[in-house]
Amino acid sequence: MLPANKVALSVAQKNQVRMDAYNLSVDTTTHDVACPCCRQRKSFSVTRQDAGLLYKCFRASCGVSGFIPTAAASLYNEQKLVPVKINPYKDNISSPTAGVYAFLFKMYGITKKEAMRQGWMYDRVCHRLLMPVNNLYGYKAGMLAKKLPGSSYGGPKVVNYWEVPDRIRMHFPIGAVKGKRVIVVVEDILSATRVGKYAPSCALLGTSMSQTQAAFLARNFKNILLILDADAVDKARDIQRKYSALFKSFRVIVPTCDPKDMGETQLGDTIGALVA
Ligand SMILES: [Zn+2]
Numbered sequence: 001m002l003p004a005n006k007v008a009l010s011v012a013q014k015n016q017v018r019m020d021a022y023n024l025s026v027d028t029t030t031h032d033v034a035c036p037c038c039r040q041r042k043s044f045s046v047t048r049q050d051a052g053l054l055y056k057c058f059r060a061s062c063g064v065s066g067f068i069p070t071a072a073a074s075l076y077n078e079q080k081l082v083p084v085k086i087n088p089y090k091d092n093i094s095s096p097t098a099g100v101y102a103f104l105f106k107m108y109g110i111t112k113k114e115a116m117r118q119g120w121m122y123d124r125v126c127h128r129l130l131m132p133v134n135n136l137y138g139y140k141a142g143m144l145a146k147k148l149p150g151s152s153y154g155g156p157k158v159v160n161y162w163e164v165p166d167r168i169r170m171h172f173p174i175g176a177v178k179g180k181r182v183i184v185v186v187e188d189i190l191s192a193t194r195v196g197k198y199a200p201s202c203a204l205l206g207t208s209m210s211q212t213q214a215a216f217l218a219r220n221f222k223n224i225l226l227i228l229d230a231d232a233v234d235k236a237r238d239i240q241r242k243y244s245a246l247f248k249s250f251r252v253i254v255p256t257c258d259p260k261d262m263g264e265t266q267l268g269d270t271i272g273a274l275v276a
Contacts, residue, residue, distance in 0.1 A: 021046050119174070129146045131144045133160070175196065183217060185202055191258060194259060200221070227259055
């Protein structure tokens with residue numbers, strides 16, 4: 001029988017694997033991560049699943065195996081968040097090309113200056129836009145990769161790479177209007193970035209809100225304005241029913257189109273009137 005410490009990785013070793021998998025943008029299976037136990041390369045396999053990372057060392061004398069959830073963490077882990085370190089050569093990550101900036105401006109009215117301020121990067125190999133996910137205090141919790149038109153990447157349209165355990169998992173855009181009175185909650189980072197010009201905003205990174213997320217918002221903001229995309233109105237009503245008691249006011253806005261697709265004037269008028 002193997003000694004106990006050879007069966008699974010320690011917490012620190014798991015964090016190392018989580019970080020390596022993140023830095024290498026592991027979407028499926030890789031053998032590029034070194035085994036944190038026996039230090040062997042190529043014998044260690046890491047496979048990404050929805051709920052986390054499966055790992056196994058095939059070296060007979062080592063043989064660690066197990067699962068690293070990328071979802072589990074406590075609220076109080078936030079102070080441990082560290083900025084993302086990117087090696088542009090290793091990771092095939094660079095600044096967005098002129099074409100990517102042009103696309104962002106044409107589709108969403110987001111300028112190059114704004115994209116740079118948000119720290120958006122570009123995955124040259126998969127032709128994806130990489131957007132850091134920031135918590136309320138500006139620390140990066142991970143990176144979200146969104147396929148751009150013409151991408152040959154075979155994976156999902158959007159992949160979240162969590163660098164650190166963070167149960168809040170909402171994105172607060174850099175340089176958004178500050179304030180404690182009201183928070184405008186939207187689905188995605190592009191919408192949150194645009195709304196952030198007019199009001200404090202955050203992105204749910206989806207159409208559901210967990211109890212942890214709702215409690216976090218309620219601790220920091222009195223009033224909430226939920227604007228999910230036009231096709232998710234029922235989900236927005238469900239969230240409102242579940243959590244409205246936590247806030248002084250909880251309004252659901254039914255938009256004519258997604259906030260990220262609104263014209264600048266329409267967006268400014270809509271948000272301005274709502275948070276006034
Ligand atoms: Zn090993």
